[in-house]
Amino acid sequence: MAARLQLGHLVAAALAAAILGTLAAVAWFAGGLGALSEWDWRAVRFTLWQAALSASLSAALAIPVARALARRRFRGRGLLVTLLGAPFILPVIVAIMGLIAVFGRNGVVNEAMRAMGLPEIGIYGWQGVILAHVFFNLPLSVRLILQGWQAIPAERFRLAASLDFAPRDVARHLERPMLRATLPGVWLSVFLVCLTSFTVALALGGGPRATTVELAIYQAFRFDFDLGRAATLGLVQIALCVAALLAARAIALPAGFGAGMDSAMPIPAPRGWPLVVDALVITFAAGFLLWPMVSVITTGLPRIPALPPEVWDAAWRSVIMAVISALLSVGACLALALTIAQGRARWVEVAGMLPLIASPLVLGTGLFILLRGAVSPQQMALPVTVAVNAAMALPFGLRALIPAAQALRADYERLAMSLDLRGWARLRHLTLPRLRRPLGFAAGLAAALSMGDLGVITLFASDQPTLPLKLYQLMNSYRMADAAAASVLLMALSFGLFWLFDRGGRLEP
Amino acid sequence: MSLEFRDILIRQGDFALRADLTVPPGRHAVIGASGSGKSTLLSLIGGYLAPERGQVVWQGRDITAMAPGKRPVSTLFQSHNLFPHLTVAQNVGMGLRPDLRLDRAQSMAVEAVLDRVGLAGTGARRPGDLSGGQQSRVALARVLLRARPLLLLDEPFAALGPALKADMLALLAEVAGDATVLMVTHDPADARTFAPTTLLIEDGLVHPPRPTGPLLDNPPPGLRAYLG
Incomplete structure (x- = not known):
């Protein structure tokens, strides 16, 4: 019955420390409002x-x-x-x-x-x-x-x-x-x-x-x-x-909506x-x-075979970054949602929503200020992008997961407790099956947002561009045929990642 | 084999419930007006809420701080007794091993209890495919398999029709064996047929068990008003 220390608390604390620390760096560096024109x-x-x-x-x-x-x-x-x-x-x-x-x-x-x-x-x-x-x-x-x-x-x-x-x-x-x-x-x-x-x-x-x-x-x-x-x-x-x-x-x-017995009854x-x-x-x-x-x-598809190799390199790099970012994000999201659903630790929910107050470029600016002595902008570009993207997807994932986690708790907590369903068995037989839809949606969202993001990475001029940055570079150098083809490739990859995760969540086991 | 409440006080906002009594082995009804604290008493025994003071003692052992799943208790709730995403066999098997890693003998035990409650061959189906009465039987099969010495019933059959409910109570009597049973009910007839003694909850106090027949024949004023 006692409130145990849970993974959700740790995730929330780490998230809060990272974001608030970064914002503190921004605040430290900021001039007065008089500096604004x-x-x-x-x-x-x-x-x-x-x-x-x-x-x-x-x-x-x-x-x-x-x-x-x-x-x-x-x-x-x-x-x-x-x-x-x-x-x-x-x-x-x-x-x-x-x-x-x-x-x-x-x-x-x-x-x-x-x-x-x-x-x-x-x-x-x-x-x-x-x-x-x-x-x-x-x-x-x-x-x-x-x-x-x-x-x-x-x-x-x-x-x-x-x-x-x-x-x-x-x-x-x-x-x-x-x-x-x-x-x-x-x-x-x-x-x-x-x-x-x-x-x-x-x-x-x-x-x-x-x-x-x-x-x-x-x-x-x-x-x-x-x-x-x-x-x-x-x-x-x-x-x-x-x-x-x-x-x-x-x-x-x-x-306060209760649970239905999963009957396939249309509205x-x-x-x-x-x-x-x-x-x-x-x-x-x-x-x-x-x-x-x-x-x-229709414009870009026929030109994909002619894309230069550096576009494919960027695509591959972006896919790996997106998958890491999605797994980070949805794992943190699940831990947070389960703890939040217990309703005992308000600060955990606040921590989960912190990315909302810190925009990607603000976080990027702060991380640049914090890390510039230790790492070059080149080196920090990709890890910072992965981390910022994972954090940015959190509030969206939580919005889908928290109500589902609360319903799960309201409907099945006592039954699970009475059967001593805990730990890994509970995750496997209760939590994941009941939350698979919002989890799949959250993971799909996180992967695709990361895949297509052209935000924080623009701050760091990188010789290892992500696909969106590569596309932006193509557009800026007026290589419009390649840009159209790269657009289709980027769209297909983002959509494909989303589809894989979201579909995975909606399949009947 | 007795259940004792020692100087129990539960407080939830303005509501308070006191209990200081011994419940002997056997089958007992729990009766009281709506909001009198019948479900609260069951939640206390099941371990879903902690008392402000006092102990719950089972066979001389203090179980007040024990986790719900470790208690010698099986509970049938008003609703949500089954996981809709698991099969019937998995729902029942969870009573043996929550991680569902059942060996051959355990799987056969699951089959056997399903057979005993009249649901042979339904193991692969989902609760949503079964009727209300059949769902109750699945929950009873799990109770049977867990074989805990204390059985708590929070009006689990309230939504069933009279004939079906009578069937369930008969099956329940069989399944319960010599377990100590506490059954919350609104229906005096259920109490008479199923429970020789009754715990009356009135004015925030749990009264010691009394013979059901005489209590219902000559109810105290509060209960009389409730029964109508």
């Missing part, structure tokens, strides 16, 4: 505004899509649900090429606008940043909300049917409580992703009206070699994230108008998400 403050305002707008749009649009997917069964649904993970795990730099192909000056959308005599939409500037953020985060939001829908036991829907609930009553008693529990977390996830947005701003934004704080850090670090100003901006970034987290704590309401699906609306919603969402990807694939 009007330009920097404009970046702060833009960052907040675009993150709020992106999060609201993503969450609002995701609800009808998730509901349609939760209650409809059709050919290709499984594939679509898997693909929904794609834009989020699609390497940002690849997705940007796709968005430019569809929404850019010569894209189909603007051609249609011109044909109808309407003004063109610009992809560069704030519109592009918002568009890209919704493109990346709508699918993540749908998946998170869909998981919430599927977490409502089928028995509840059956009970609702037996009580002759109208759709309105189902919404009130089952769906809205679930949404109330899920949406704040979803909105916050998207808001925080956008708050620390780097690659999108780098590629589509920039300039006085579309520069994020994260991009400003990069510019201070790489172009101005002004470590003090980079650190100060880092502190501002941390303050933004902390404020957002504190605000969000007030909203989140957990819902009730009304016919008539709701069916038509659901079909339109699914079609529109699928089109918005697939079109840019198809554009990139």
Whole structure:
């Protein structure tokens, strides 16, 4: 009965020490806020505004899509649900090429606008940043909300049917409580992703009206070699994230749903108008998400055989880094979630969410400050990238795992205790089988995020580039044919890694 | 072979439950109004909550601090008695070895108890494929296999129909053997058929066992109000 020291406590302590230590280095190095110019403050305002707008749009649009997917069964649904993970795990730099192909000056959308005599939409500037953020985060939001829908036991829907609930009553008693529990977390996830947005701003934004704080850090670090100003901006970034987290704590309401007995009972699906609306919603969402990807694939696929060997070297390097990063991340995630589910050590949950307050570039800046005496930037580039990517994936994994771990505990803890199910046997026969879906999802997310990440590594000029960095270098040297092919390769690898892990979690044992 | 509560006090917020009594071997019902602390008493014996003070003693041995899985106790909960992702045979086998590394003799023992509760041949199925009554039988098979001397029942058959419940109680009586049984129930008829004596929980106090028939024929005011 006594609270034992668990792996989760150790992981949490190590994580907290690493992140807080790094942030302390940043704070030590930072100048006063007076060091920031009007330009920097404009970046702060833009960052907040675009993150709020992106999060609201993503969450609002995701609800009808998730509901349609939760209650409809059709050919290709499984594939679509898997693909929904794609834009989020699609390497940002690849997705940007796709968005430019569809929404850019010569894209189909603007051609249609011109044909109808309407003004063109610009992809560069704030519109592009918002568009890209919704493109990346709508699918993540749908998946998170869909998981919430599927977490409502089928028995509840059956009970609702037996009580002759109208759709309105189902919404009130089952769906809205679930949404109330899920949406704040979803909105916050998207808001925080956008708050620390780097690659999108780098590629589509920039300039006085579309520069994020994260991009400003990069510019201070790489172009101005002004470590003090980079650190100060880092502190501002941390303050933004902390404020957002504190605000969000007030909203989140957990819902106490029990367990279902795993019966394969579909959620009730009304016919008539709701069916038509659901079909339109699914079609529109699928089109918005697939079109840019198809554009990139058709351009780049035929050119893959002609890729130079250094691209393949970079690809292989990235895959190894991604797998290490995913295993690190999901292992830490599981240990943390199991401890958090016991509800006795609040600080463990706080430690698990710490990566949210430390953006990749802030961590990169801090680690550079800490390590620069001992190791060269060349040497630290790859290990730092692996570690930062593993940490960055943690909050997403935890969001999926903590509720599942809590349900596991509420439903089966006493039974497991009564049978003396402990240690390895418990992990193998209870924890892993019951948590395999969120675990697979978390591992897939971590691997793909790491695979496609073009963030912290840009701080360290490396002669051992990852594939996204190699792709960025190809684009910058205008080798567009190779860039398109490398995009497809990178997309395939990211998607493949995600698919392997996520699929692994959803297979019936 | 007796179970003793020595000066037990449990506190959960405003709620308090006291127990200072000896439960002799045999089958006992546990009766009391909703929220009187019936499940709390079972949780105490099972080891899922620690008392603020006092000891739980089994056969002269203090088990108050013992881990739930090490106690001489099998429990049938109100729900979630089976792991839905494991097969019937695995669910039962877990009663012998939680790591499920069963040798041949143990596997045969699993088959044998499944046979005894009338579920021969269902070992490879999942609980979700079985009826409610069959799921109860699987849980009973595991109780049978574990053969612990103390058996706690927290209304495990409340969701079953009367005929099925009668079947289960009959099977239970068989399975229990000479184990000491504490059965929480809302149904006076169950108490009469299954348990010669009854522990009444009233006003935060667990009363010593009394013969079930006379207690129910002439209940004290609080219990009378509850039984209606």
